[in-house]
Structures are given as C-alpha cells and as structure tokens.
Amino acid sequence: MVKVALDAMGGDHAPEETVKGAVEAAKTGGREVVLVGDEGRIRAALRGADLPIVHCTQAIDMDEHPGAAYRRKKDSSIVVGLNLVKKGEVSAFVSAGNSGAVMASSLFVLGRLGGAERPALGTVFPTASGKAFILDVGANADCRPGHLLQFAIMGSIYMEKVFGLRAPRVGILSVGEEETKGNQLVLESHPLLKQSGLNFVGNVEGKDVPKGIADVVVTDGFTGNVAIKVTEGISEFLLGMVKEAIASRLRYKLAGLVLKPALKLAAKRLDYTEYGGAPLLGVDGVSIVAHGRSNAKAIASALQVAGHAVEVGLVEALKQGLRERKTIEENGGISHGTPD
C-alpha cells in the first residue's frame, strides 16, 4: 500500500478538512496516510479515527516568504513531511499550505530530478474532450525556451503515465495559432518543440484550451498562473451571476430548484476539488500542491493522485525521459518528425 504524508496544518480549512480528507482516502482509497503537524490538534480533528501522526511544532503561514520560511521553520509540517519522503519513510507528499513554501521546500529537501533545470507546477484544466495538463502555473515567473521544452517533456510523460494517454498532443500557449505569433519566449521555444520528437501541435490560443485541442499546454509560470486564476475568477463570477438571476424572481427560483442537479453537474466539471491538486514535476520525489481552499474531498483526491503517481512510477519515468532527451541533444538532435 502506498504511503503518503499529508501536511495536516496546510490550507484554509486545516486541520479539520485535511484530516477528514485523509480519513476518507485511507478508508476508501487504499492509501496509508501519515498526518504531519500538531499532534493535539490532529487528534482532536481525527475524532477517534486512527491514523499515524508525525508530530511537529511549527507551521508555515500562507503569507510567509517561501525561502525564508524553509530556513526558519525546519520543524514545520511542510519541511518535516518532505523529509519523510527524502528518508524513504513515505512515497509522496501532499500539502494545501503556502504553495511557494511547498515548492521551495520540495526543491531544497528532495533536490532536482537529474536533468531537470527547473521544476514546474502543473495542473489539470477541464476541457470539452476531457482534460488538459497545463504547466508551468506558478513555479517560474520568468522562463527561457529550454525550460519550456523541459516542461513539454515532463507534461507529456505525466499525461502518459498518470492518465494513460498515448503520444499526448503538446501545444504552447500563445496569442495566435500561426507560428509567427507570440512573445519572444514563444517564438524562440517554438522551433525547440517542433524538433523535440514530441507530438507537438503548435500554438494554442487561450480560447482554445477549453476546447481540448491539446493534452499538454506549456507556458511560463507567470502566464500560466494568470490563466488558471482568471479561469477561477471568471467561473465564480459566471456561476454567481446565474445564481443571482435565479434568485431574482419566484418562478425563476422554482425552475432553479428543478434545474439544480443539472447546474451542479456543469459546475462540477470546473471544480478543482475533482482534479487532485497540482504536481510539482522536476523534483526527486512526488510532491503535490493542493488548492489553499481545499475541502476534505479535494484533499482525498490529491492523496489519490499522489498515490497513483507513485504506483505508475512517475518520478522514474520523468528521470528517464529527461535523460533520453539529454542523450539526443548530445548526439546532435533528432532528424525524424513528430510521431503520430
């Protein structure tokens, strides 16, 4: 059974929701969950349930500076949890806490994966045809073309291993479909992706991502973060307006009651709690960043994804993929086109 450490103290609703999510995942998901944090508070939240606890005395706040927090709080739930992975006592780590601190600490504690220049945070984006994996969504605000190439390789492997997709279609987020459209970074990354041997489908516009025209969408961490946060904001705004409209008249309210299950189904497709958090790819271990607002369901789902990533051997596959790429580069590139 895969053992996953959970930062019990991380997130807006910790430790109540984190602990509840852990209990759920342990009960139904076949995961062994180790809770990391303040033992007294965790025990209270467990309400008699029995899960292993690793006690620690500190917690990193949501607004602390990532690097500074790592240095000053070595006995925090984030750093202690990641050290359990490092020491091999668990196979993966999940946190809904300060995402910058999780990323920085993952890099410091687990180290970079051989060959990875920059770890990238990826997240699943709902699309008409299923899902797309978009990265980087926040680990690197400024990127170079070589980074985007590595993101493409890692994202491709992620979709292949975790979701069983053969030759995932890789696109680069840009302002037009044509090869000549984009900022300097996109224009310079385009030829690298074209020659990568990946199933590169070219530029993808923001409006086409939800249409599902690519399985992996690469971008710098600034643009990616803006894109997913705009999505979050506009979805809330839209659903809020629909609710407001329904509440405005009695007959709308009655019709709204009938429609409720249908609207819920639509909203569910955009619900981040369904998608199990964002994996940090490129560090030497499985580290998953869950949304700060995660409820128990979102935590359980992130623990599932973490366990699944271990079961399919994600880290080894990434290591191998990046190594192969390096060999190709050293041998002077590849000459064949993109595979079907």
Added chain:
Amino acid sequence: MVKVALDAMGGDHAPEETVKGAVEAAKTGGREVVLVGDEGRIRAALRGADLPIVHCTQAIDMDEHPGAAYRRKKDSSIVVGLNLVKKGEVSAFVSAGNSGAVMASSLFVLGRLGGAERPALGTVFPTASGKAFILDVGANADCRPGHLLQFAIMGSIYMEKVFGLRAPRVGILSVGEEETKGNQLVLESHPLLKQSGLNFVGNVEGKDVPKGIADVVVTDGFTGNVAIKVTEGISEFLLGMVKEAIASRLRYKLAGLVLKPALKLAAKRLDYTEYGGAPLLGVDGVSIVAHGRSNAKAIASALQVAGHAVEVGLVEALKQGLRERKTIEENGGISHGTPD
C-alpha cells in the same frame, strides 16, 4: 454630429452585419457613419438604406501579415478608412477586420501620439462592480516597465474621460497581491506605478479582476491577450455545459424555458458585443478594433464608443496626460503620494 468611418469589409460577418450595424448606429445613435469598402457589395447589404460610401478595391484578409498587408494594400478598406481620419474627413475609425493590420495601419497612417512610446489595445472586462479596463491585450507581446507605466496613464485617462470615473484605481496584473510577487517585468514596473501619482492599488491577481478590485488593469500584451481569450473560452465552455445539462432531460428543458430570460441576463454581462470594441490608445486619432465575430449590435456599439471618445476629447486628453507626465519626469519626479 460625429462622423465615423467603418471598415465595411472587416470581420467574419462582413459586409452584411457591418452595414446593418452602421444603419442601426446612424438611425438611433446620432452618428454619421461612412462605409468604406466595395461599393457594390455595400449597396447590396444596405438594402435601400442611404449611407455615404467611400469605395475601395481591396480588403485585408484575417490571416494576412499586418505590416505586409499595409504595404501591399494601400487601397484596402482599413488603410483608406484610416486615411479619412488622417485627412480630417471623419473623426474616428472602427474595424472588425484583421486586428493586427488595424493596429499596424493605425500606427503607420495616424502616427504615434506625442509622448506615447507604444500604442496599447485596451478592452473592457465585466466585473461584479461594473467594469475594468485591461490593457495591453495584444498590441505589444513584449513590454518594458516604462511601457506599462504609459499604459497605466492612458488607461486611467480612458476610464476617466469615457466612463466618467474619478481617480480610477490602477492595478498591475500579477501572480500574487504582495509587492514581491511577479515576473521581472512586474517587479520592475511596480515602483514606477507607485511613484506615478496615479491611484495605484498594487498587484491584482487574475481571480480578482472579475471582482472589480481595480478599474484599470495593466499588463503586457501577451499576458493580457491570453487572459481575455481564456475568459472568452471558459465562458463559452461554461455556458455550453449549462445548455447541455438543460437539454439532457425533459423536465430540465421545461425549467430551462422558464429560466431563459434570467440566464440570458447573466450571459449578457459577459457579452463582448455590449462593450463596443477595443480602443487602440497612443495613436494620433480614435481607432477602435471590434471583435472579428462582431454582429450588427457589436458594430453599432463600437461606433457609439468611437463617437463618444471623440465627443469627450479622448485623444487631446491622452496627449496632455502623457505630456504632463513627461514634464514631471524632466523635473525629477513627484514627491506627493497617490491621490484619494
């Protein structure tokens, strides 16, 4: 009466919808509209209505290279229309055609506004509290901090003049609220905006733009374009899912019929046709880029905004605002804080 030239040949539904929109604006909006394009096709679309036509023999296609199209097609509806502004025969220009070509041609024909380093495309974004003006959304894929400062000045003047807002709140799009969050461009632009004398409210996250926490949101043209296109894509996706859910069962369909006006009201808030196109700020004249998919209503609304921009003296105000800023810079900056 304000005279506006309309590119009758531009957009996915030209010339039928463009001409229809012009007739509408001329009838109800107190605008004199000059139709630019193929006279025969325009006359057919006019169906007997009587509007002035300036005939030209060329049209720029949606996928032509902006600069090359300008050079090769001097008798195109875009270039001819802009020349009418330049010669003072009309006061503004509107096109739903190739937006890159409209922007490039506007710059070539009208020239840069004194003091403006880079023209920027701005667009109105619906928010919970009304609207925010976001720029640049596509004129400059790569920007420097000084450009973002100018965008802030121009956006602020736009909201003040066109929408009558006093001391608009200006924010910079970023990946976190804290001053230390952002990419290199944001980090370097932040102090410039802080010292600008504008009503600067700091970093704005993508999820907070729809909440209306700033009236003007500045960003580079790449990020801005991705943000508005993601918004477009996700809105369509969401509304599509709601429709699909409603269509899935008979009783949902019936409830959907009752709710239709309420849902329409919600969708309307996100409907770009309500917002009248995107002004290109920083060129010496009023030039408005309408959405390529514009229907008659969107065209009429863009013609209204164009006329309004002329009536309030937008270009003069921008000129003066940029000049004042230059004087401040030459005198060694300002020492007072941001105004209330």
